[in-house]
Amino acid sequence: MYSSASNDSDLERNVLNRIAQSWNHRVAVRQERLDLSQYYDASIPDFPIAMVPFWNDPEFACLQQADKLRFLAAAWIAYNEKAIYLEDEIVQPLCSLLLKDVLPGVSDPQVKQVLAQIQVDEQFHILMCLEICNSARMRHQLHDYVMPEPRVGLKLKELLDTAGTRIEYALMRLAYASVAEMSINAYLNQVATDQTIQPLNRINTDMHRRDESAHSTAFREVVGSIYKSLGDDAKARFKKYLVKALNDYTEPDLSVWISLMSHLQIVGGEAIIGRLEQASRSTRSKRDYTTLLSLFDEIGIKEELDFSFDAVD
Numbered sequence: 001m002y003s004s005a006s007n008d009s010d011l012e013r014n015v016l017n018r019i020a021q022s023w024n025h026r027v028a029v030r031q032e033r034l035d036l037s038q039y040y041d042a043s044i045p046d047f048p049i050a051m052v053p054f055w056n057d058p059e060f061a062c063l064q065q066a067d068k069l070r071f072l073a074a075a076w077i078a079y080n081e082k083a084i085y086l087e088d089e090i091v092q093p094l095c096s097l098l099l100k101d102v103l104p105g106v107s108d109p110q111v112k113q114v115l116a117q118i119q120v121d122e123q124f125h126i127l128m129c130l131e132i133c134n135s136a137r138m139r140h141q142l143h144d145y146v147m148p149e150p151r152v153g154l155k156l157k158e159l160l161d162t163a164g165t166r167i168e169y170a171l172m173r174l175a176y177a178s179v180a181e182m183s184i185n186a187y188l189n190q191v192a193t194d195q196t197i198q199p200l201n202r203i204n205t206d207m208h209r210r211d212e213s214a215h216s217t218a219f220r221e222v223v224g225s226i227y228k229s230l231g232d233d234a235k236a237r238f239k240k241y242l243v244k245a246l247n248d249y250t251e252p253d254l255s256v257w258i259s260l261m262s263h264l265q266i267v268g269g270e271a272i273i274g275r276l277e278q279a280s281r282s283t284r285s286k287r288d289y290t291t292l293l294s295l296f297d298e299i300g301i302k303e304e305l306d307f308s309f310d311a312v313d
Helices: 013-028 064-100 109-140 152-158 166-183 185-192 201-227 232-250 255-263 268-278 291-300
Strands: none
Touching: 064 109, 064 152, 064 166, 064 201, 109 201, 109 255, 152 166, 152 232, 152 255, 166 232, 166 291, 185 201, 201 291, 255 268
């Protein structure tokens, strides 16, 4: 089930070989652990103010500085817990299915090695995020905050409930994991390159980002091999699920902001969220589609996907 001596001719072996062979000295799990007791300045934000869509809202701007810093710490926790969710609920389950050969095109031993490495990376990212979240919770007395389940996860669960076969279930998971792994860098880059936040938070996110850059490349090769190995009906289904995944990932999800307003009892929170909802009606969340689009061009499906990549901010 898990190991095989067969080879898949459609795989780009040189790319996967480089990823597999560089793992020992490249990934975060092999680096020295960060000391979470260092590099912290209580006057520096935990999370970029540029990523708070209502930072300049008149009512929010009136808050005390201490309240704003605590809000940013809670936003940092939610940011990392969403990353945990994507790793644990979307990426890891797909890797597990691929290791069991539920889908064709991935039976090559080196592919399975890379998939197993990705799973190790993702588990370590979960540990990194948990530790950095616990640090922020203790520093800012945020022990009781609970992040709501991301909208994209709820949408995927609804879709999975409609799966009639194991293959269809796997194709649904493949679509959502593909979008997650091949377009997450925009989500991580904003924090990893922001010089205004806690250095520790930026370094932690940059370690995650570097791993995900390799995952994006690996997923491109793996998904391409799977797609080329599918029959016509399965290809059509996968393209349909890709479009749904792209829409679900880019539709604004305000649930975190709503939960933070409620938990922190922000004065005027309902009005602030109301204005945000109004402003968000015609917007889409930002993603980095470079790797996805190169894959879609290679396998010849870009023009077949009913999704406007240019329309995303």
